[in-house]
Amino acid sequence: MELRVENLSKVFVIGTVAYTVLKELTFSVHEGQFVALLGPSGCGKTTLLTIIAGFQAASGGRVLVNGRQVTRPGPDRGFVFQNYALFPWMTVRDNILFPMKQRRVPAPERERRLKELLAMAQLEGKERLYPHQLSGGMKQRTAFVRALAGRPEVLLMDEPLGAVDHQMRQTLQEELEALWLKDKTTVIMVTHDVDEAVYLGDRVIVMSAREGRIIEDTPISLPRPRDRKSKRYGKYKEHLAGILKNDVVRDPDLLRQESRLSLA
Structure with missing residues (x-):
């Protein structure tokens, strides 16, 4: 690149x-x-x-x-905004899956990538939480791996x-x-x-x-x-x-x- x-x-x-x-x-x-x-x-x-x-x-x-x-x-090109710009109506899981769904990544690959990103960001067990339930650090990590989800x-x-x-x-x-x-x-x-x-x-x-x-x-x-x-x-x-x-x-x-x- x-x-x-x-x-x-x-x-x-x-x-x-x-x-x-x-x-x-x-x-x-x-x-x-x-x-x-x-x-x-x-x-x-x-x-x-x-x-x-x-x-x-x-x-x-x-x-x-x-x-x-x-x-x-x-x-x-992925983008991370200053305020993280997470979708408040989506869980951590759905926020991370969103860019992969937009790119029409097959479901098995989406789930594999999701598991990989949750482990990378130490968010395992947090995937059902909504943004308002997350600490600042968790929001940042979620925004970062969401941007990586589509492999920019x-x-x-x-x-x-x-x-x-x-x-x-x-x-x-x-x-x-x-x-x-x-x-x-x-x-x-x-x-x-x-x-x-x-x-x-x-x-x-x-x-x-x-x-x-x-x-x-x-x-x-x-x-x-x-x-x-x-x-x-x-x-x-x-x-x-x-x-x-x-x-x-x-x-x-x-x-x-x-x-x-x-x-x-």
Whole structure:
């Protein structure tokens, strides 16, 4: 599997004014990589992810998955939303089965895959519960394996841990890493948290506050599971935090632009 973003741009037009959110992004993601998109809020990370997913069109450039241009959503790309987006009227079992039914996977294969995913996510015995009966960690694991159920070639994650507190976030990062190591699906994850990017990413692509440019693509050469207290781990965090700090300071025009976009 190879995912390639080529000269990708996104411009929103509000009235007679055009606002550039992403400008000429180019990068590749190879099979089995966990790539973190890191940058401040409003820099275009989620816009980029939704273009890769096929939820919206680019203004210029293109996205290719195995040489095929992305023009719409497809089963080759799974998506995990920040709020998990589990179907509240479905049990854990039915949530996980849903994408397989959509793809018309034969019933015996669905049941085999379901059993495999429940074991992977340590959700055996929980399959009859509904989302409101699950802890935050169980919801996250359910959303993750539901996205894997259809065997996507790449999994796109939009700040999947953004809604939890710091202590819970670190615990869920560890659970997420353990799940990913069992499956090794290619992942692109949006985050604005430097520690999260270093803990989970094989690579960290840093995006600028203005126009969503790529200002650094940093490989994280640390063994897994990662030791947050090691000196090398701390150096990666300092390096990436310094890049963000030294990025172009946002001016009032940019802040007004973001305000208008939020109301559009």
